[in-house]
Amino acid sequence: MSRTEYLTDAQWSLIEPLLPSSDGRRGRPFRDNRRVVEGIVYRYRAGIAWRDLPAEFGPWQTIWKRHRRYAGDGTWDRVMAALLAHADANGLVDWAVSVDSTICRAHQHAPTSRGTQGDLSNYTNLLAEPADHALGRSRGGLGTKIHQVSDGNGRPLVLLIGPGQAGDSPMFPILMQALSVPRVGPGRPRTRPDAVLGDKAxxxxxxxxxxxxxxxxxxxxxxxxxRRNRLRRGSRGGRPVRFDADKYKGRNVVERSFAGIKQWRGLATRYDKLALTYRAGVLLSAVCAWLKHLAN
Incomplete structure (x- = not known):
């Protein structure tokens, strides 16, 4: 495979039926869908401008428009859900999940932050552009946080983004609400893991x-x-929290998962103006991570 080819034939065969085959508004069929998806992957892996995509992928405008459409209509969310359902049906999901976040600095090409920073109610609708574009200014400058729930093997189950200065704890209920793995066949999606591993945040x-x-x-x-505050209050402080130190040793898988995401230069640094398209790139990296396990 050349450097411009990332997906194998087996991997492409898994996601091809899940992608739209035409423009729903005009019924115009999409051409070269695989080449376009490879172009999107290449752009985020290389961290280049859309205009600088190699000519072998075709017109850069086509690739950008297709990516914008897939980001806005939830295509990558549906692909991710289908792959997770397939993985869970084959017993590949470890339900002792880990949760954490990582910050990615925003390039000067990203927009300046507008709207109410840290208003996490903007992030309950995954297909709506938040008012602050998921940008916030922290000590390191303007940035975006990637919040993730990963399974016990470090593979992504939920990926959300938020402003860089926002805390991790307020995002936790939104992450838990977004955790939903469909069943293959009848049955309700699985939304309850066996355990959740998280750091002090x-x-x-x-x-x-x-x-x-x-x-x-x-x-x-x-x-x-x-802990000191609980002990100081005595009986009013409540019981000590349960903490399994041996299980907690497995929390580092989410850190390793972030290391994999940041190997894509266009994700390690945010160049996208829209939070929707940036999150779609993060989702695409997660799709590729699962494809490596589902289609060898």
């Missing part, structure tokens, strides 16, 4: 109560200040 009474109400084991480290 996710330790809050509300997050622990959410997991407890759903019968999910919380393997979340307790910060020193929360």
């Amino acid at each position: 996710y330790s809050s009474k509300s997050n622990r109560a959410l997991l407890r109400s759903r019968g999910i084991e919380a393997v979340i480290a307790e910060p020193d200040d929360q």
Whole structure:
């Protein structure tokens, strides 16, 4: 395979039936769908401008428009859901999940942040562009956070983005709400993991109560200040939190998953003006990660 070919024939055969075959508005069939998808992958892997795509992928305008359409109509979300359903049916999903986030700096080509920064209610609708474009200014400058739920093997189950300065804990309920793996055949999607592993940033009474109400084991480290405050209050501070140190050792898989995402230069640094198209690129990297396990 050349450097401009990323997907194998077996991998392409899995996702080709899941992609739109025509423009639904005019019924005009899409041509060279595989070449276009390869062009989208190449752009994010190389971190180049759309105009600089090699000519062998065809007109860059076609590739950009197709990517914008797939980002806005939820195509990559549907592809991801179908692959997860296939993986779960074959017992490939480890339901001791890990949660974390990583920050990606925004290039000067990304827009300046507008709207109410840190208003996470903007992120419940995955197909709507948030008012702040998922950009926020933290100590390192303007950036975007990728929030992820990964399975016990470090493969993505949920990928959301948010502003760079926003905390991880407020995003936790939104991540849990977005976790839904369909069944192959009849049956409701699986939305409840066996356990959730998270670092101290996710330790809050509300997050622990959410997991407890759903019968999910919380393997979340307790910060020193929360522990001291609980001990200071005595019996009013409540019981010590349960914490399985051995299970917590598996939380690093989500860190390794982020390392894989950031091998794509167009994701390690955000060049996209729209949060929709940037998240679609992140989703595409997750689709490719699952294809490596589903189609050897």
